[in-house]
Amino acid sequence: MFPLTRVQVASRAVLRLFHLILVTFSLRSSRLPRWIRWLRFLFWTWWFIAIWTQSLIFAQTIDCNLDCILRHLLTFFQTLSHAFFVVVNFHLGFRVEQDQMEEVVICETSDPWLAFTVLAMILPILGVEYLVYSNASENAYRILIYHLKTSPSHVALQMQFISFILEVMKVNIRVRQAKQQLQLLARELSSRWPQCKQRPEYFDQQSYRIKDLKRRYNEIYNLFDRINDFFGASLLIIIIVFFALFVCNSYWLFVDVRTNPLRIYVILLNLGFIFNVALQMSTACWHCQQSDNLGRQIGCLISKLVKPQGSKRYNDLVSEFSLQTLHQRFVVTAKDFFSLNLRLLSSMFAAVVTYLVILIQFMFAERSSRG
Numbered sequence: 001m002f003p004l005t006r007v008q009v010a011s012r013a014v015l016r017l018f019h020l021i022l023v024t025f026s027l028r029s030s031r032l033p034r035w036i037r038w039l040r041f042l043f044w045t046w047w048f049i050a051i052w053t054q055s056l057i058f059a060q061t062i063d064c065n066l067d068c069i070l071r072h073l074l075t076f077f078q079t080l081s082h083a084f085f086v087v088v089n090f091h092l093g094f095r096v097e098q099d100q101m102e103e104v105v106i107c108e109t110s111d112p113w114l115a116f117t118v119l120a121m122i123l124p125i126l127g128v129e130y131l132v133y134s135n136a137s138e139n140a141y142r143i144l145i146y147h148l149k150t151s152p153s154h155v156a157l158q159m160q161f162i163s164f165i166l167e168v169m170k171v172n173i174r175v176r177q178a179k180q181q182l183q184l185l186a187r188e189l190s191s192r193w194p195q196c197k198q199r200p201e202y203f204d205q206q207s208y209r210i211k212d213l214k215r216r217y218n219e220i221y222n223l224f225d226r227i228n229d230f231f232g233a234s235l236l237i238i239i240i241v242f243f244a245l246f247v248c249n250s251y252w253l254f255v256d257v258r259t260n261p262l263r264i265y266v267i268l269l270n271l272g273f274i275f276n277v278a279l280q281m282s283t284a285c286w287h288c289q290q291s292d293n294l295g296r297q298i299g300c301l302i303s304k305l306v307k308p309q310g311s312k313r314y315n316d317l318v319s320e321f322s323l324q325t326l327h328q329r330f331v332v333t334a335k336d337f338f339s340l341n342l343r344l345l346s347s348m349f350a351a352v353v354t355y356l357v358i359l360i361q362f363m364f365a366e367r368s369s370r371g
Helices: 006-024 034-061 066-092 112-134 141-190 200-205 207-257 264-305 312-327 342-369
Strands: none
Touching: 006 112, 006 141, 034 066, 034 141, 066 141, 066 207, 066 342, 112 141, 112 264, 141 207, 141 264, 207 264, 207 312, 207 342, 264 312, 264 342
16 A cells, blocks of 8 residues: 555545534444434434424414415424434444444545545535624524524535535446446457457456456445435435425525615525535536446447357356346436436426426515505
């Protein structure tokens, strides 16, 4: 092993700090003493009960308009989603079986690209939180309370989603390495010099390399299967919450742009929430689409390994590898409800426009009913 460079050391520090953030928000449970897990679980339980009780009391004392209803719904969905993650990870931390104790951990790597991705996504989140609390005096009391109640859960959902993106990026690195090895093998087998490469004995001698690629492909498929098992439910919940956040903040942006006098701070705040959701969703869908594309490219490269000069044993092995790539696809799903790819992104933005128009119609109807 070569010693780490300064960039790799800094990258590992960033990723370990990110893992510490996940542990703080109760999104990871491994390698922690039992009493710390209990304290963390009791703290978050008290926090959620206090928020839900306060929201219930506050909702009964005032007459909510459309804006108030949206904020209460977002508070409930975000805190309930975070509470689900807290309960699930608390339960996982006490499982006895070793294979069930293993969690998806990214802090052990030192890839600069992963660290750069973490920083590129966390810095806008910190910028939005700074806008919220640095201009707290300009907000109405109900809006300030909404941000105070939802900020921890909102940040936790984003951190969980960023950790999912990093895991897909890590597996994609291995997929690209397998593709390069397959390209190298195909290039060597297509060479006609020297003449000994055209003999069946030579292709039989290369069978071990194809078996190694088949085994590596199966390992990568198991990694994607593990990602789907670990992040499947959380992906389904987070994408639903992100969709609601995108629609509501787009609606509030529309309302604030039409409000006189124009408040630049509020417009920037809503744009910040929209930008973070769009950035994370676009990044996740793009990397998942890359996984699918790389898997398809590997399947196309296998056809170049078929050689008429090869023996039946060699060509059967290549055919088996080709069938494996057809049945074991590198697809990331949210509990099989939908696959994450660029098509999901386009359909999601189309649905945002539809629901945004509905909210705007409700806004005009509410204003006309009040005279």
